Amino acid sequence: MDLINTIKERRSVRNFSEKNISEDILNHLLESVRWSPSWANTQCWEIIIIKDSTIRENLKNVISPKNPATKSIISAPLLFAVCGKKNSAGFYKDIAVTQLGDWMMFDLGIAVQSLCLAAHSLGLGTVIVGSFDHAAAGKILQVPSGYETIVLVPAGYPEKIPSPPKRREIIEFVHHDVF
Numbered sequence: 001m002d003l004i005n006t007i008k009e010r011r012s013v014r015n016f017s018e019k020n021i022s023e024d025i026l027n028h029l030l031e032s033v034r035w036s037p038s039w040a041n042t043q044c045w046e047i048i049i050i051k052d053s054t055i056r057e058n059l060k061n062v063i064s065p066k067n068p069a070t071k072s073i074i075s076a077p078l079l080f081a082v083c084g085k086k087n088s089a090g091f092y093k094d095i096a097v098t099q100l101g102d103w104m105m106f107d108l109g110i111a112v113q114s115l116c117l118a119a120h121s122l123g124l125g126t127v128i129v130g131s132f133d134h135a136a137a138g139k140i141l142q143v144p145s146g147y148e149t150i151v152l153v154p155a156g157y158p159e160k161i162p163s164p165p166k167r168r169e170i171i172e173f174v175h176h177d178v179f
Contacts, residue, residue, distance in 0.1 A: 006121050011164070013125025014072045016156030021077050025122055029078075029155070032118035038107040039089035045111045048081040048141055058140045059152065064131040069154065072127060076154030080115065081137070083147050084108045108150050115153060125158035 030047065038044060050056055053074075059081075060073040073079060090096055090103030116126045129152040138149040 003117075006117050008164075010117060010120040011125065011162045012069075012127040013156075013158040013161065014069050014127050014154075015159040016072065016076045016125065016154070017159050019077065019157045021124065021156065025124070026078065028122065029115055029118050029124075032114040033111045036107075036111040036114040038110070039103040040092075042085075042089045042107065044085040044088040044104050044107050046083040046085065046147060048083065048143075050079040050081060050141075055140060059132075059137055062133040062136040062140070063129065064133075067129065067131050069127045069129045072154040073129070073152060075156075077156040078154070080153040080155065081141055081149055082108055082112055082115075082151045082153060083138075083141075083143050083149050085147055087146070104148070105150070112151060112153060115155075119155050123157065124155050125161065126153050126155045128153055 026049070033045060033047060034043075036045075050059070056074050056079060059079075060070055063070045063073060084104040084107070086104060087094065087096075087102060088104065089107045090098055090101060096102065112128060116128065119126045130150070132152065134149050137143075137152070138147075141149060143149050
């Protein structure tokens with residue numbers, strides 16, 4: 001599968017089959033995160049692989065009401081919690097070096113995109129879950145001080161693949177020379 005088709009065909013999948021994911025595929029997914037670019041190679045991500053059903057149930061309870069991904073926290077064969085080290089990316093000698101300060105979210109976005117595209121290329125589906133009580137999830141997952149729980153990513157073999165959403169045309173978001 002070529003990259004542009006992988007990007008075009010990847011969908012947010014919320015319904016998964018019960019088929020397990022092999023350790024080889026799991027390691028391939030983790031390699032995709034490992035090789036993701038980051039600010040000054042800070043690699044500010046930490047990944048928690050959650051298999052314990054009690055922890056998953058507790059996480060399901062902190063998902064925002066009416067979030068369509070809630071049941072996938074339990075049903076997906078794999079559940080990743082993507083955490084980030086604060087005050088690392090975008091910092092030099094503990095000082096933010098850009099107007100935007102912490103680049104953790106940018107770097108984690110790249111890492112999560114790598115994870116989701118790698119999953120899709122292997123026939124898996126994923127959904128990025130960001131609407132939840134982050135502090136409560138951090139407590140459940142025992143995330144230490146200095147780190148933040150950013151997203152949960154259920155992954156598995158899709159039961160169905162959603163239709164593509166409408167996308168803006170390139171001309172609607174591209175500007176030349178000035179905004």
